Amino acid sequence: MLSTMSTPGRSVETLSDAAVRLMEAAADAFAAKGFHATTTRDIASHAGLSPAGVYVHFASKEDLLFQLSREGHEAARDMLVAAASAAGSPTEALRSIMAVFSQWHAEHFRVARIVQYEFQNLTAEHREAVLGLRKEIDSVVRDVLTAGVASGEFTVTDVPDTALALLSMAVDVARWYDPEIKRTPEAIGRTYGELGLRLVT
Amino acid sequence: MLSTMSTPGRSVETLSDAAVRLMEAAADAFAAKGFHATTTRDIASHAGLSPAGVYVHFASKEDLLFQLSREGHEAARDMLVAAASAAGSPTEALRSIMAVFSQWHAEHFRVARIVQYEFQNLTAEHREAVLGLRKEIDSVVRDVLTAGVASGEFTVTDVPDTALALLSMAVDVARWYDPEIKRTPEAIGRTYGELGLRLVT
DNA sequence: GTCTATATGCGGATAGAC
DNA sequence: GTCTATCCGCATATAGAC
Structure with missing residues (x-):
């Protein structure tokens, strides 16, 4: 082993x-x-x-944090890439990435909190390694928005600003989600898929 | 003294x-x-x-945290109440509360981070005291949405869910904001005022 | 690969002089 | 109201036996 x-x-x-x-x-x-x-x-x-x-x-304790952070980032990125690739249009891609990303932040809220809020506690080297994964995640969202603007499906004033606002809605799920609440991760995903589309049309 | x-x-x-x-x-x-x-x-x-x-x-160190958290929550609540009261319509109220709340999370991002992310480190008694202020903040947003639905200005599937998504966009500003970036707090406020309206129409 | 024991330093908070 | 000195407990990490 x-x-x-x-x-x-x-x-x-x-x-x-x-x-x-x-x-x-x-x-x-x-x-x-x-x-x-x-x-x-x-x-x-x-x-x-x-x-x-x-x-x-x-x-070390920090090594434990790094392994969790890295695996969490990779899982989130892989899910987003798969969701965007499988969609037949920018509209379906945006709905899908917002749904899976929000649902993931609820279902895996423990790891998601580590990914989003314990980032600063990594060593400089480890932070750098994870930063690359974070940029990949941002790119997935931006690329979907750019494709939707090009196809005429989306009306977006500023692609980076809108991408950040979309990510914020999903990321913040990890802050407020509690397994005791009635809303299921699936329902949260559906809701945010719809809300995401409202933001771009 | x-x-x-x-x-x-x-x-x-x-x-x-x-x-x-x-x-x-x-x-x-x-x-x-x-x-x-x-x-x-x-x-x-x-x-x-x-x-x-x-x-x-x-x-104690926790007392210092509590004073910061309480003052921060009160400042945020007072700003939101003032913005909602001064507006002439639900549409203007929503634009205004999203603008001031987002701008506050950028301008005062240090206190905002304490308000949003250090909450769990308060003692049970202090957490309870601050929880009341948090509920007041939620109510301001929900009341604006309810008024907009009643007047026909807004089309909202679920008021609490939408209120939470709106708050998430603004709250998350405290996580990513950095005074080194080019976007000013004012510009962020304007952007989020517009994005908030997209979410409800 | 897991344990017991411990080195070593740090952190919250207090005592008591001024 | 501020200081110096310090108590006391805890936390990360290591040593070395099994």
Whole structure:
């Protein structure tokens, strides 16, 4: 079994059981209390390990944050690219990317909070690595808007500004979403798909 | 000069110079690094005081957070109420509240980040106190939407959902705004006033 | 790969002089 | 109201046995 530290870019399925438990415990804690308010003892005990057990699988607490942030960004980007590619028109593409992105921020609100709000706690190197993924995400939205303007389906005053406002609606879902509420992630996705189209027509 | 601890609800102008400097230093630090990553020594030194100097003016680090959060929430609420009251129609009211709320989240992005993202770090009692202000803010937006639906100016499928999406656009400004960017807070306000209207018509 | 034990430093808050 | 000095607990991370 390869360790996280020796193969930082490998896929999820090569992680040991303990590493997976640590990442889940860290995701819960970072999302609930924030990176700095979370102790490595919290994470270790929730994963069923002693405090020292963390360092067999991850180089540091920040490394744990980085792995979560990177995987979260990659998942979000992959979903957006797939949704945009599968659509038959800019209108359907925008509806689809807003729906999947919003739904993802609800369903995976713990990782989404880490992605959106714990970014600043990465080291400079790790922040740089993740920044590339963030730019890819922005590009997907901007490209859909540009295509819709070209086809005449959309009326948009400023593409970058509108792309940012669309992303804001979806990103902010991670801030207010609570699994206790009645709205389902699917319903949130449908709603935001429609609201996104209103913003461009 | 009355201390902060003996009169927690008094207005800003009765604060001593040192208390004001402490709140400014705390606002900078909390917004830049988050509540838990900020040390009382950071705050004190940036305010020109020794570590012990903080406790003459505030009961604890959390008390400092609470004062900032409460004043920020009150300022935001007062602005929204004034903007909604001054407007001659639901259409103008919505444009105005979206403009002032977005502009505020840019201009005062440090306090806005504390208001929106450090909420969870308040004690249960303080969180409860601020929750009332948050509900007032939500009500302003919902009332404008309800009035616009009644007058026929707006076509809204679901008032609470749409109110939340509108607030999300403005709130998220505090996350991405950076004083280095070229967009001015005023321009952001104008843009979001227009985008808000698109969402309801 | 997991443990117990611990090194080491830092952080919130207080004591008490001035 | 501000300081210096300090208490006390906690947090990250490591050492070294098994």
